[in-house]
Amino acid sequence: MKFATKAIHAGQEPDPTTGAIMTPIYQTSTYVQAAPGDHKGYEYARTQNPTRTALETNLAALENGNFAYCFGSGMAATDSVARMLLPGDEVIATNDLYGGSYRIFTKVFARYGIKFIFTDLSDASNLKKHLNDKTKMIWVETPTNPMLNIIDIAEIKNQMGSSSPLLVVDNTFASPYLQNPLDLGADIIVHSATKYLGGHSDVVMGAVICKDAKIAEQIKFFQNSCGAVPGPHDVFLVLRGIKTLHVRMDRHCENGMKIANYLVNHPRVDRVYFPGLPTHPGHAVAAKQMKKFGGMMSFSLKGDNYNDALKVLTSTHLFSLAESLGGVESLIGHPASMTHASIPKEEREKTGVVDSLIRLSVGIEDADDLIKDLEQALAK
């Protein structure tokens, strides 16, 4: 089955009792048993819920995996994967990681004697410098936030050689429509379903997807033991969102390309970070491992002045000033003071997060209207 068909049908049969075409929201905490242990595969809703099973089956299909597990947030999904680590283990992670992932690694898991090494994995040869027999996990995010760096997933796998750490890819920015890391050699995929999968800025959820049954067994164990499961209504919203994922993503990508080309030619804009531009250092790898280039981008202003950026950020009408990304509506954000405020100025500027850097999550509105909105804001 091709992607669009899987998005709409995988995991979703008409309800056997009524024929309801939409998977019902099984708002129940428990299931009646005919005799002790004699049940229909569902015992208690932390462990199993039919609405959640539908979404998990769907997500496994979209990522070409065999198993998927849903969590109450993207961070809860990340948490469950990191729980596979033991004291003494080492993790090599990309240096411009999602802020929340950086926080859970350095402030939560580091306390249990797990060592995290952050390095620029957009140059895959950096991996070898840190790889040793304690390395148990490689953590990659591509494209990265907010600099839109591209990491060559297949090349990272190649650089790992015969060593066997788990390669984890946070696929939130690309979504399964644009990129399928398991096909490129990854062992585990993490998603914040809050973003493109849900797609309508109305739900917080996460997911873990894998092929290997032994990995799946551990993730399932943590999902049930630690209990960070999503409720059935939220699951329903993500199932519903995914039905239009491919259509939305096509428009996000189309609008993203138009806006990047507009910004590149604007006299006040200094640099544009968008993997769809041939001048982007990761363009060739993105063209190889992604179907299209997505709707996320960042740009800086000439003169790099915070007040200039502030003027733009508070002058757009269609782009709303907010954290998050991946919804149908366009958002604008200021990484230096919002998502990356906890990182010292010197550190963040090293990775390109300067005072005038502005991040866009380009929505699926009319591209001409979005460009007009940026035009009037940049004229202020």
Ligand SMILES: *Cc1c(COP(=O)(O)O)cnc(C)c1O
């Ligand atoms: C938002 C995000 C997360 C965290 O997901 P939540 O659903 O907010 O917990 C993780 N990784 C990336 C890349 C994200 O954008």
